[in-house]
Amino acid sequence: MIEDGKATQASRHVESWREAVALAATPLIELGYAKIEYIQGIIDNTLEYGPYYLIAPGIALPHARPEQGAIRNGVAFTTLSQPVSFGHEECDPIWLLICVSATDAEQHIKTIQAIASLLDNSALIAQMQQAKSDEQLYRVLHSATVDI
Secondary structure: OOOOHHHEEEEEOOOOHHHHHHHHHHHHHHOOOEOOHHHHHHHHHHHHHOOOOEEEOOEEOOOOOHHHOEOOOEEEEEEEEEEEOOOOOOOOOEEEEEEEEOOOHHHHHHHHHHHHHHHOOHHHHHHHHHOOOHHHHHHHHHOOOOOO
16 A cells, blocks of 8 residues: 555656656655655666566556665656557556655565555556546555555
8 A cells, every 4th residue: 555645646648758757756756755866867777778667568667776866665656648658569658657766675676576466456457547636546556455
């Protein structure tokens, strides 16, 4: 379950993958989970390694290394009103971004496992995709039985 409604953004519009990454990371910065440079860390890593964080069709898990600006462990969920391309044939276009800030490898793995459990629930995925407001998205995630 997600702890803070401010960590959810529903039905947002962006023009590019860079905008999508910046938007997805913004709640983590505003809530004190990451520094502003975390956004640039994700973008730089994407340019160097490609979109390594696309985990399934339509779903991205943008994150950077702890030393690139992570302050505390946190997760923010963003859905897009119009999916955007990241240049990945198997996963594009992306409509859900789950931005992760993790301070160490162990916590990163635990968070990824919790997210994987969450994404196993196809009904929950459909509810997230249908959420039109931040509050609606928060309620959907808050009702999940998985601790994130």
